[in-house]
Amino acid sequence: MSNEKQVIHLHIPSELGYEKVAMGAARSVAQKMGFSNDRILDLQTAIAEACTNAIEHGNRLNAAQRVEVVLTVEEGALAVDVHDRGRDAQFAEPQIYDHNNHRGMGMYIIKQLVDEVQWSAQPHGGQVRMVIYLEPDTVVGNGSRLPEEPRL
Amino acid sequence: MSDELQAALRELPQATIIDLRGDVTSFADARLHTSFDSASARGLKYIILNFAGVEYINSAGIATVISILSEARSRAQQLLIVGLNDHYRKIFRMVGVARYAEIFESEAAALDKTTE
Numbered sequence: 001m002s003n004e005k006q007v008i009h010l011h012i013p014s015e016l017g018y019e020k021v022a023m024g025a026a027r028s029v030a031q032k033m034g035f036s037n038d039r040i041l042d043l044q045t046a047i048a049e050a051c052t053n054a055i056e057h058g059n060r061l062n063a064a065q066r067v068e069v070v071l072t073v074e075e076g077a078l079a080v081d082v083h084d085r086g087r088d089a090q091f092a093e094p095q096i097y098d099h100n101n102h103r104g105m106g107m108y109i110i111k112q113l114v115d116e117v118q119w120s121a122q123p124h125g126g127q128v129r130m131v132i133y134l135e136p137d138t139v140v141g142n143g144s145r146l147p148e149e150p151r152l
Numbered sequence: 153m154s155d156e157l158q159a160a161l162r163e164l165p166q167a168t169i170i171d172l173r174g175d176v177t178s179f180a181d182a183r184l185h186t187s188f189d190s191a192s193a194r195g196l197k198y199i200i201l202n203f204a205g206v207e208y209i210n211s212a213g214i215a216t217v218i219s220i221l222s223e224a225r226s227r228a229q230q231l232l233i234v235g236l237n238d239h240y241r242k243i244f245r246m247v248g249v250a251r252y253a254e255i256f257e258s259e260a261a262a263l264d265k266t267t268e
Binding site for chain 2: 015016017018019020021038041042045048049052105106108109112
């Protein structure tokens, strides 16, 4: 993979279930980068939670609005940004102990599964940025992968 | 896009097994509660939730599972969980489901528990 950043943009409908499109795209990109299957599953679950949160609470299931998912291939890392059009973004510290509030549980799960996560309110809606890193022993000095790593 | 949850009951002498197939998300809430109510109505102590046919679980689905666990407790029944892959077993432990229900590697191991 070249050192130039590769960026993939997805726009999914604000309808529950379409988060699977983002999960599938993330799997393809992460596999190509050489992430282990365990890390890919972690990332897919984190993306699913971020997208369902954006669909339900950001865009309030408004079919006219899209959730934008941006996958950015960086040197030794994959960053995923999920944007919605919500105007009432709330980014309290994730709580899991109220099972009636699965949104809080989803945020907690994201926090546990990715290496970095940041929630923020942008002028046009909410955003969550998640980053996972390749294991150090899978990246050589210039940031590219070792030759024995699996390729698509 | 969502793979609608199917739930089938297997009635054994010592337990009822609920075999799940499809996605465990917010769409599964009614099906899960209905299946649990049917299993619970047998009055046996043990109900086994079998996730072997489930490929996708999200936090809304886990919230439903937790509410069923709570309901089982209130009826003096015990829910046992089997069939989770390694990833979802990790997630269930992460969010505390394991504090309310035992998670078994296999259906046979869960059935052993029901005969203790």
